[in-house]
Amino acid sequence: MNIKFDPNNNVIKLCVMGMSLEESGNTEEANTMFLKAWNEAADDYEKFIAAYHFARQQKNITDKLKWLELSLQCALNINDDNVKSAYSTLYVNISKCYEELHDSDQAKRNYELSELYKGVPSDKGPxxxxxxxxxxxxxxxxxxxxxxxxxxxxxxxxxxxxxxxxxxxxxxxxxxxxxxxxxxxxxxxxxxxxxxxxxxxxxxxxxxxxxxxxxxxxxxxxxxxxxxxxxxxxxxxxxxxxxxxxxxx
Known part of the structure; x- marks a missing residue:
């Protein structure tokens, strides 16, 4: 699977449109756009991106956690330099959800995983x-x-x-x-x-x-x-x- 970031990818374009709607205050339309991106996502790379953006829109912390963990799982399935830089961000956001749910053990565990993936990039190129x-x-x-x-x-x-x-x-x-x-x-x-x-x-x-x-x-x-x-x-x-x-x- 060719998973290089492509701004012409339809799921990425839907997410960009969703972010534009979000910035202009149209949160309901943005939410619809991110859900459309999720429904059209055909592989783990597209699902990881769509789920991340849909997670950000969730008001209910349990729903937000569910979508963030789904995004993370899709990213981990790929296990490629194209997504490894996102691991730290995903883990820290998951940690914040567990903090809000007063689950300090899971919050600590996910925060430690976030720190593990920070630092010097491991990308070998070309x-x-x-x-x-x-x-x-x-x-x-x-x-x-x-x-x-x-x-x-x-x-x-x-x-x-x-x-x-x-x-x-x-x-x-x-x-x-x-x-x-x-x-x-x-x-x-x-x-x-x-x-x-x-x-x-x-x-x-x-x-x-x-x-x-x-x-x-x-x-x-x-x-x-x-x-x-x-x-x-x-x-x-x-x-x-x-x-x-x-x-x-």
Whole structure:
């Protein structure tokens, strides 16, 4: 099963629509959208995402716990780097439910499991970096570049991903008139989950987006990926222009 995060996946699109409704105060419609996502979910990956969002809508703490545990079970069934970053988030939310139910033993157990899955990412890649720069194998990519999203911001980290389509998006949005390039890279030092996407809308770091203060070494180039259409790229640029959120740098 190909379980890389795909924003065009129908269940993910339904959840994004649900979150938009939620943000605008339409909680009942949001709830309907998340339930629709659950009913359309066809595999453990889709069920894990849909159940997580449906859980957040539950007013009854027992119902919330039931849906969170269902989401966790689906994530554990997958047992893959695409979802491991979500384990800590799920366990801590389950722990909070048990606290409200005054079950301190289960709350403590789930909190300890949450802590167990925190820390340095275990992702082994392969990793990619999207850009319009013309580079070669052996070159080093370093922090200090200008943000693709906020032109006035100099970045303290260098960013990369294990999701090739995420790298493709970065290449399409990169400054310059050059050809879109996706380089296969290896980190030369420690790296962390990108805090700009981790636990923001989806649990954990489903896009497998990372950053490092240490250079990234180019070890190859990828030439095949799903390139954005002109319409899709315009939509991304439009959404970014509307986004007033701060970048965690």
């Amino acid at each position: 990793f990619y970096h999207g850009t319009k720069a013309d580079l070669k194998v052996g070159d080093l990519l370093t922090a200090g570049g200008i943000s693709n999203y906020k032109p006035e911001l100099q970045m303290n980290h260098i960013y990369f991903t294990a999701n090739i389509n995420g790298a493709g998006l970065a290449a399409a949005l990169a400054k310059g008139e050059g050809t879109e390039r996706i380089y296969i890279i290896e980190p030369t030092g420690e790296f962390e989950n990108d805090p700009n996407v981790t636990d923001k809308k989806f649990p954990g770091n489903l896009t497998r987006s990372y950053r490092s203060k240490e250079p990234l070494r180019i070890i190859g180039e990828e030439t095949e990926w799903n390139k954005l259409t002109t319409t899709q790229l315009s939509k991304w640029r439009e959404n970014l222009a509307k986004n007033k959120g701060n970048i965690i740098n």
